[in-house]
Amino acid sequence: MPTCQVCQREWTWKQTFIRQFRFNHRMTCPSCGESQYISAKTRKKMIGYVILIPFILMSLMAIIDVTVINISPGLLYLSEVCVFAILIFLLPFFIEITNTEEPLW
Numbered sequence: 159m160p161t162c163q164v165c166q167r168e169w170t171w172k173q174t175f176i177r178q179f180r181f182n183h184r185m186t187c188p189s190c191g192e193s194q195y196i197s198a199k200t201r202k203k204m205i206g207y208v209i210l211i212p213f214i215l216m217s218l219m220a221i222i223d224v225t226v227i228n229i230s231p232g233l234l235y236l237s238e239v240c241v242f243a244i245l246i247f248l249l250p251f252f253i254e255i256t257n258t259e260e261p262l263w
């Protein structure tokens with residue numbers, strides 16, 4: 159879970175989960191009220207997962223050959239949605255925050 163770089167207090171899962179949906183990368187610390195930013199390293203990982211996961215799932219679908227094991231396409235799409243949902247719920251455990259907004263590249 160992220161730790162505030164100003165007051166050194168660790169955020170709870172719920173506090174982090176709510177704050178991760180901001181469009182900008184600024185998050186306000188629930189303890190001291192100071193601005194914290196999602197680190198460039200975390201943002202790069204998030205972009206990587208968004209690109210990689212559909213690619214991996216599509217590759218698995220191609221390898222497994224859905225016609226042989228008789229899985230409906232709807233069930234496969236549902237599984238993709240579930241994987242994304244699980245990732246969104248796990249994301250607060252991996253977010254790192256900094257005092258300043260770091261450029262992505």
Ligand SMILES: [Zn+2]
Binds near residue numbers: 163166167192
């Ligand atoms: Zn703080």
